[in-house]
Amino acid sequence: MIDERAYSSNDAGGGTIADIANSGSSKSPTIKIKLLIVDDEPDVISSFKMGLEMYGYMVDAYTDPELALANFRPNTYHLLLLDINMPKMDGFKLFQQIEKKDPKAIVCFVTAYEMMYFEAFKEIFPDLDIGSFVRKPISIENLAKQIESRVVEAKPPK
16 A cells, blocks of 8 residues: 655756746656655556656655655755645645745645635635646646646746
8 A cells, every 4th residue: 555655756857947948848848847746645646656757757756745744855846736635734734834945836736626716725825826726637648738837837936
């Protein structure tokens, strides 16, 4: 059983957001984009991690949000993919804690629910737009496109 464990890509590398923005768009990123995925469903973690690594992303993944927070290092990830509905700590609370450690962190919340609650999310995180949400189920190809778009379009902090 896969529970409360971390899964990490062994590749070294990475790049800044500026490096990625200047590298142009392609099917596979030319700069290694490093992702943090937190989802309490081991099957989701496994499929996202394997699929995104096939697209050239470096992925650290956790099934336990508290463990992910304890191991989080600022300025490590280009993008966070956080499930909204998790036991112990939901994705919003996890992001609030991560933001304290890394105010420049960029997030996409992952949800299997309808986006009718988007306005309520805007009250908690006023800087988020609808592109900050990924709806499950999603194909790895579409997820990779959304990740690339989110990272390339990321604006520097104000």
